[in-house]
Amino acid sequence: MTPLPACCTPLDAHWPLPTPLPGTVFLSTRFDPTLLAAGDFQRSAVPSPPSIQRSVAKRQAEFLAGRLCARAALHRLDGLDCIPAIGEDRAPVWPTHISGSITHSTGHAAAIVGHKAQWRGLGMDLENLLSLERAERLAGEILTVDELQRMGTVDREQIALLVTLTFSVKESLFKALYPIVGKRFYFEHAEVLEWSDSGSVRLRLLTDLSSEWSHGTELAAQFALEDGQLLSLVAIGAG
Structure with missing residues (x-):
C-alpha cells in the first residue's frame, strides 16, 4: 500500500462504538493540517478535486485523511484499490455493491464500508x-x-x-x-x-x-x- 503522508497517523482499526457491525471494516486516523506538505495528494495517489485544491489546508487534510481511510477499508473488505470520488450531490461515490460512509472532525477522520448484500445503508458522523x-x-x-x-x-x-x-x-x-x-x-x-x-x-x-x-x-x-x-x-x- 502507498505510504501515509506525515500529516496522518497510522490507520487504526479499533472499533469505537458499543456494538460491532459484522461484515464491515472501520478505519480511522488522526491528522494535523500543519503537517500537510505540497505533493501529499500525488504521493498518496489520492486525486484532488478542483474544489479541494482551492481549499484551505484544514479542508485538504481532512479530505485526504478520509479518503485514505476509505481506500484502505475497501482494500481490507474486498481487495479493491479505489478511492470514492465526490458525486454531484457532494456525497462519496462508492462501488455499486458497497455501502460506506466517511466522516471527519477536528483532527480526526474515519470511514466504514460493508457489502450492500449485508448492509443497505451505512451513515457515520463525527x-x-x-x-x-x-x-x-x-x-x-x-x-x-x-x-x-x-x-x-x-x-x-x-x-x-x-x-x-x-x-x-x-x-x-x-x-x-x-x-x-x-x-x-x-x-x-x-x-x-x-x-x-x-x-x-x-x-x-x-x-x-x-x-x-x-x-x-x-x-x-x-x-x-x-x-x-x-x-x-x-x-x-x-x-
Whole structure:
C-alpha cells in the first residue's frame, strides 16, 4: 500500500462504538493540517478535486485523511484499490455493491464500508461536543418541538451532549438513507425518541421518503463519546 503522508497517523482499526457491525471494516486516523506538505495528494495517489485544491489546508487534510481511510477499508473488505470520488450531490461515490460512509472532525477522520448484500445503508458522523452555551443557542434549529420538550426534562449538564447527539445522529441518518431513497431531508424530518448513556439511540422519521421509508418508521443508531468528540452510526441491514 502507498505510504501515509506525515500529516496522518497510522490507520487504526479499533472499533469505537458499543456494538460491532459484522461484515464491515472501520478505519480511522488522526491528522494535523500543519503537517500537510505540497505533493501529499500525488504521493498518496489520492486525486484532488478542483474544489479541494482551492481549499484551505484544514479542508485538504481532512479530505485526504478520509479518503485514505476509505481506500484502505475497501482494500481490507474486498481487495479493491479505489478511492470514492465526490458525486454531484457532494456525497462519496462508492462501488455499486458497497455501502460506506466517511466522516471527519477536528483532527480526526474515519470511514466504514460493508457489502450492500449485508448492509443497505451505512451513515457515520463525527462531531466536536458543543459547549453548553452553543448547544442552548442551536437547540431550536436542530431539535423538533417534541425534542425540545424532552430536552426540558434532562439535567442541564446533559444538554450539550443531547444537542450534539441529536445533530450527529440525524446527519448519520441522512448519510445512511439518502443513497437508498435518493431524496433530501432535514433536521425537522426525524426525531430522537430516546437514547441511553450506554450508546443506544432510537430515531423516528417524521416524513414520507418512499413507500418503505414512511412517516413513523423507527430506526436504531449508536454513539460513543471520546476526547470531546461524538461519533454516531446508523446502519440499515439488508435482512
